Amino acid sequence: MRKEKDSLGEMVLEDERYYGIQTERARTNFPVSGINESAYPKVIHAVACIKKAAAMANHQIGRLDAETAKAIGRAAEEILEGKMDDQFPVDIFQGGGGTSLNMNVNEVIANRANEWLTGEKGYTSVHPNTHANMAQSTNDVIPSAIHIACYDYIEDLIPILEQLERILERKIKEFEHVVKIGRTCLQDAVPITLGQEFSGYKGFVERNILELREVQKHCLSLPLGGTAIGTGIGVYPGYVEAVYEHLSSITGVPFHQDRNLFDGMQNGDFYLKVSAALRGLASGLSKMASDLRLLSSGPRAGLSEISLPAVQPGSSIMPGKINPVIPEMVMQICFQVYGNDTAIMLAADRGELDLNVWEPLIIKNLSESFEWLTNGIRIFIEKCIKDIKANEKICEENARSSLALSTVIAALFGYEKASGLAKEAYIKGSTIKEIAVEKGILSEQEAHLLLDPFVLTEPEKSSPLFTDYLVEHRMEK
Known part of the structure; x- marks a missing residue:
């Protein structure tokens, strides 16, 4: 003792x-x-x-x-x-x-x-x-340490996001010929390819990598040397220049002092910037995970347009049931990140006068958001996204049966005619193509070209077809 x-x-x-x-x-x-x-x-x-x-x-x-x-x-x-x-x-x-x-x-x-x-x-x-x-105080050491830790957390997170970006690019190529139905408001819409759908996820990831890099630049500015409240009391001449030189040498990162130490000690908006970046990342990840749950729902009574890898049994009572547990895990992480962001916002808001004293709570919530997202995305990649399979037959059937193909009729013959056609197709349980041919609006060959779901996913193919059709029929008149 x-x-x-x-x-x-x-x-x-x-x-x-x-x-x-x-x-x-x-x-x-x-x-x-x-x-x-x-x-x-x-x-x-x-x-x-x-x-x-x-x-x-x-x-x-x-x-x-x-x-x-x-x-x-x-x-x-x-x-x-x-x-x-x-x-x-x-x-x-x-x-x-x-x-x-x-x-x-x-x-x-x-x-x-x-x-x-x-x-x-x-x-x-x-x-x-x-x-x-x-030559230090808790008041300049702890916020400086949070800045340094956030820089390191971002260094860990970005490579995982870059891996996710690469996997999504692979899926875009794998699914580029898989035509499916688009959905807005959870209702049938015009055709899209599964690759195009996945390209939206990739675009989101690319943008968030850039945003995190921008946020990381803010991590480089520290209040170290401000000591208790920004006046630098207890700091001797030459210390500030020397401490940043040595800190940058130790970490390999060019940290520098805040332009205004009073601002650096009083205000917590830096934490909000970091947390907002994590909240934004979480929002897109949650949306992606939710989409995968919907697209893989079934396998008999759901959308079943994709299949997720089976990683564990899904029910203690229903044999053969497989749940989308990895997307569900990701969504729960994202929900918690939102909660952490709220706590960080309140902690930043409640700084009084010359210091924010709520930094332990900020440490907890920022650190956990970083760690959970980093770990969760890694699992999301390995146990879900990289092994997603397309159910091509179901995708194509849904695309060809969509009443939203009446959009083509609207473009050629006007909205009112297309609306009536869509209503009749719905009542009869027919496709837009079948009704358009039946009523003599389009010939079999024209319907085959103009209502091809895959063609409609590419404007450079569909637009010339529409133009040619209009020109040809005006000439006949």
Whole structure:
């Protein structure tokens, strides 16, 4: 056991723990969710990068001796290597704007640094506040760490989206000749190819990759160096330039200081930008997953235009039933992302005066949205999208029977005639082609050309046919 003290008194701690008295107070103060800071390693690692960079910068400007700076850097590296993952036990729901998180990292680094320098834990050589936290405040460290973590989260998410884009491109080519019925308001519409339908999904993914790249640029601007409220109190000359130089070297990313540190400390609109990008991504993914559920519904009494890979039995009572469990999983992730976005919006809104203190909640919700989307999309690709099959016969039958083919009649003979034709076809259970030929509106050959669903999916083919028909019949007159 070892004894530590802070401004509130003393406490005896198990010596095997690297965290100290302030962390232990926070651990016992906030036993709320069972979700600890350790669940968000990117944020912990970002704080460790800041501590290492700060130690190097303070040594460079003569505020920290080489031995101490080196020991702090080595301790931070062990955090980055995952060797201290079990030393961050504070619940993520914590008061104080992340002070518990910052001090948790400071204490782990200080105790580990002391082990190297003195052979034992304690703060005889390296103090968590005096040395590990030199020229820093929770108020500039934690928002800076969130920016850094978001940059890394986007770096993980974009390759998964690029993989999704490639798989969708493959499906576009695979389905380019599969003609099917389009649907608007869940009602029959004009023909479309399954490849065209999937191209809409790909376009959405491409656009979101670009949007995430734009959001990632905002991650590069940090309030580090602002200390408590943006005035830079406790920061010595040369520190700011040095800390960003070292931070960029450690991370390999060109981070730089906010133009206005007061803005950087007070306002949380950056978090809203990131969360909005994730919410937008979730909305398209949810729509795609929902579409796949509808298109694969059946197999006897639904649309059944595509088949999803069977990954598990779908019922505890109905043998042979297979559910679209992967799209359903994706949709649930998306619903939760919407909820996380609402929490982030409220947390950003409730920043008061010179600081936003709700950043632990922001950490939780941003991190979870990133991780769940990244993991969910990977599963969506591997266990669903890449092995989707088209039920071509059903697709073609639906396309040829669509009453929306009367749109062709409307283009050639006017809306009123087409409307009457569609109504008659519906009552008789016939196709538009059959009624048009029966009534002598089109010849068999003309109907075969003008009402071919596949031709109608390509304007460059259908438009000349319409023009030729009109010209030919006007000539006859």
